[in-house]
Amino acid sequence: MNPAEKLFLERYIQSPKRHLWRFSFLFMVLGIVISVGILSTALNLFEGYERALKSVLLDSFAHIRIENINGELLPDTLISLTLQKLNSKPEIDSAIPLLTTNLMASNGEKARGTVFNAYDTTSVHMGNYAKYVKEGTAQLVQGNIIVGHYLAKELGLSLGDTLNVFYPRLDFITPLGMHPVETPLIITGIYHSGFYEYDRTLIIGTLQDARMLSGANDGFSCIEIRLKNKFADDINLYAEKYNKMLNNDLVALPTTNTTLLRLVKMQKWLIFIVFFFLVLISGINIISGISTQIYDKKNEIAVLKALGAPKSTIRNILGYQVILLCLISIILGLILGFIASWVIVHQNIYQLKGDVYFIDKLALYVAPFNQILIFILASTLVILCVQIPLRRIDKMQVIDLLRNP
Amino acid sequence: MLCLAGYSLYKTYTDIGQEIRVLQGTNLEVECGDFVCITGKSGCGKSTLLHILGLLDEPDSGKILIKGQEVSTHHPQANQIRNQQIGFVFQFHYLIDDLNARENVVLPRLIAGTNKSIAYQKADELLNLMELSDRALHYPNQLSGGEQQRLALARALINNPHIVLADEPTGNLDPQHSAEIWNLFQNLNRELGQTFVIVTHDPELAKLAHKSYELKDGKLF
Numbered sequence: 001m002n003p004a005e006k007l008f009l010e011r012y013i014q015s016p017k018r019h020l021w022r023f024s025f026l027f028m029v030l031g032i033v034i035s036v037g038i039l040s041t042a043l044n045l046f047e048g049y050e051r052a053l054k055s056v057l058l059d060s061f062a063h064i065r066i067e068n069i070n071g072e073l074l075p076d077t078l079i080s081l082t083l084q085k086l087n088s089k090p091e092i093d094s095a096i097p098l099l100t101t102n103l104m105a106s107n108g109e110k111a112r113g114t115v116f117n118a119y120d121t122t123s124v125h126m127g128n129y130a131k132y133v134k135e136g137t138a139q140l141v142q143g144n145i146i147v148g149h150y151l152a153k154e155l156g157l158s159l160g161d162t163l164n165v166f167y168p169r170l171d172f173i174t175p176l177g178m179h180p181v182e183t184p185l186i187i188t189g190i191y192h193s194g195f196y197e198y199d200r201t202l203i204i205g206t207l208q209d210a211r212m213l214s215g216a217n218d219g220f221s222c223i224e225i226r227l228k229n230k231f232a233d234d235i236n237l238y239a240e241k242y243n244k245m246l247n248n249d250l251v252a253l254p255t256t257n258t259t260l261l262r263l264v265k266m267q268k269w270l271i272f273i274v275f276f277f278l279v280l281i282s283g284i285n286i287i288s289g290i291s292t293q294i295y296d297k298k299n300e301i302a303v304l305k306a307l308g309a310p311k312s313t314i315r316n317i318l319g320y321q322v323i324l325l326c327l328i329s330i331i332l333g334l335i336l337g338f339i340a341s342w343v344i345v346h347q348n349i350y351q352l353k354g355d356v357y358f359i360d361k362l363a364l365y366v367a368p369f370n371q372i373l374i375f376i377l378a379s380t381l382v383i384l385c386v387q388i389p390l391r392r393i394d395k396m397q398v399i400d401l402l403r404n405p
Numbered sequence: 406m407l408c409l410a411g412y413s414l415y416k417t418y419t420d421i422g423q424e425i426r427v428l429q430g431t432n433l434e435v436e437c438g439d440f441v442c443i444t445g446k447s448g449c450g451k452s453t454l455l456h457i458l459g460l461l462d463e464p465d466s467g468k469i470l471i472k473g474q475e476v477s478t479h480h481p482q483a484n485q486i487r488n489q490q491i492g493f494v495f496q497f498h499y500l501i502d503d504l505n506a507r508e509n510v511v512l513p514r515l516i517a518g519t520n521k522s523i524a525y526q527k528a529d530e531l532l533n534l535m536e537l538s539d540r541a542l543h544y545p546n547q548l549s550g551g552e553q554q555r556l557a558l559a560r561a562l563i564n565n566p567h568i569v570l571a572d573e574p575t576g577n578l579d580p581q582h583s584a585e586i587w588n589l590f591q592n593l594n595r596e597l598g599q600t601f602v603i604v605t606h607d608p609e610l611a612k613l614a615h616k617s618y619e620l621k622d623g624k625l626f
Contacts, residue, residue: 003515003524011503303499306461307513307560308488399462402495 001316004309008317009324025325028289031282032329033336036378039275040337043370045344046268048363052194054261056359058232060132060193062098062224062255064239069251073099073219078247082223085245091231091238097220099210104166104180105203107155114151116165116203118210129191129204135159136189142208146189148199161187165203167213181213194359225252260358279378283385290322290389301393302401315390326382333378334371341366407473408437408600409568411458414467415623416450427453428464429623435568440594441602442611445620451604452572454620458602459491459570472567488517492561494571498553500545500560507532507541510559517564524563531559535589551582558589568600575605587613 001009066082068074074082079097086095099118104111121140130138133146136159140146145163157163166180173179185205193199211217227238235254242252294301297318304314345364352360416428427450435441445451456462458469463478470476476486492513500509507528514524532538535555545553554574561569571590575583587610593599603614611617618625 002518003521004512007504007508007512007515011508015503299499300501303501304516306459306487306493306495306499307516308484308486309516310484313516399456402456402461402499 001320002313005313005316005320009320012321012324025289025293028282028285028322029325029329031285032279032326032378032382033333035275035278035282036330036333036374037336037340038278039272039378040334040371040374041340041344042271042275043268043374044337044341044364044366045362046264046271047367047370048341048345048365049359050261050264050268051365052359052361052363053264056193056195057257057261058229060195060198061129061226062096063227063232063235064225064242064252065098065255066223066225066242066246066250066252067221069249073216073221074223074250076218076220078250079220079223082246082250086223086225086242091227093226093228095223095225098222098224099207099214099216099219100221101167101210101214103203103213105151105155106164106166107157107161108164110155112151112154112201114165114201114203116205116210116213118205118207120207129193132191132193133189134192136187138189140188140204140206142206143186144188144205145185145209146191146204147187148202149190149192150196150200151203152187152190154200157187159187159190163187163203165213169215181215183209183213185209194361196358196360224255276377279381283381286322286326286382286385287389290318290386291392293318293322294389294392298396298401301396302398305396305398306402311394314393315387318393319386319390322386323383326386327379330375330378330382334374338366406437407434407470408439409433409435409458409602410470411454412468412470414454414457414469415465416453416457416462417465426623428457428467431467431620431624433458433618433625435600435602437567437600438594438598439600439602440591440613440615442614442617443602443604443620443625444606444608444611444617447606449620450623451606451620455570455572455602455604459493460487461493485517488513489564490567492564492566492569494554494557494561494569494574496573496576498545498557500553500556502545505542505544506537506548506556509545509556510563513560514563527563528559531562535559549582550578551585554578554582554586555589558586558593562593562599568602571601571603573604573606575607575610583610 074097083095083097086092096119101116103114103116105114106112119140129146134149136146138146147157147163152158155163162184164182164184166182168178168180191199191204225242227235231238235258239252239254246252301314304317341364345362352362411431411433414428414431416426418425418427431454433454443451443454453462457464460469460476460478460480460483468475471486471490476483480486501512504512507525510531511524511528514527515521529538529541532541535558537552537555537559540548540552545556548556558569558574561571574590575586578586590601590603591613594601605611
């Protein structure tokens, strides 16, 4: 940096008031702060949403299910054989047989369609759902169930209440039609997984109750596999691998909706591109602000030219001041983005609709990569926008400036 | 030795469709250590001649020599020549409002890339010479007209130029401040041997110069 450029920059830093409150600069700064703030807010919230959704989807329940290819129950012998094969896999965290069935649940007044997931609590360890049981107990005994908090809320039930479940069995045909089996079950736990669909439809109970309802004496619907966290991003890959390894009657299906996660990620970057247009518009403000600045400073430019300052030095004298101001504005925008997203996450006026967005709570995540990306892109844009009007200085004739002060 | 020379300088302006021939083969030779004044009626082209000699404007034809070297606005080192070989003093002084007196003086030296401490040392010497040491940290708008012009002169001298070109340096000053500035020019010429070419519309002041020319019909007499 030429000593003259340094002198002007130092002067600007030491007494910025005279420059800051110039009208055109004020709008330039506001434009950058607001546009970067909006972009940062959007990215913080979408990053938070993506991470929260991913965490809930990957953490709540199984990643892969091994089922019978024709939909029939898997006999206990086949379950044992398959579990033996799976036990040697280092990527598997747990593999648990599960009996799952669709039921109607009623409190006597209202009824809801539910999914009943039953585990053999006597022989295997608990499923991962246990850590989401926020009220009551995660330990299951025959006649007890754990329900999602939305289901409990919709049916007006709480711990200790009885929920009647109905299962339409084909072997219970009466002259009036199919007669469902009805069983009262006591709610001993309420879970909050954060994933709306689970919290609203899933009932977790014992294998004995499920078999009693369905009339099946043995067998399971599937084996639920949870991968260890570090392998959880490759669910599809492992499902394919198990398909090759398994008996031809069995199929491994990924249960976690990886497409949804990819969609959310893509949506985040689309939002980034859309909101970056706001920063582009603030770039136009910069061009306009500097053009006004050049007009205001034409005497100064004339003097600098008369004193023999090269074009690049004159451009830098004006450019460095604006770039410094813009970089500070970008940082202020990022801070504004953090504050705005924090306020949005903690406000109570608008809540996320779980039935639309899968999770019911907004989340904030300030990813350093996103912040650096915004800073680099906005800074590059600022530097480019500063250069455009500064090129006019090269064409300005010192004599015209001196003759028409 | 010739410090500055201009030969066969022509310059024509077009104003509202009308051609105004301000310089018509003007010739000027300035020896080193000279104190030259150029007078003439308002609008006769005095300032234009000075701007052309100082490489701020381009003649339609003709040539300019500084210390024997032919120069022009298109010269690859035109900026360096303006910075180091020529000093300018304008009627409206054109000081930079955001810089204080000391920084205004030091500016051409910093543009030349000189070390900061050496540049400021020279600026302080000149402020002392111009009797402005106690005003070093004042901004131009805190100085009187005479002080502002002395400051502009200090700025013109900081790079030890071969020649100082002054365009109506006292045109905006009252008689007392005007006399002060003229005394300063004369002292600098006498004591330091500084070469001056000064444009003025005041023939009385021009009498104080070693050589005085009148620009008339585009030529110097």
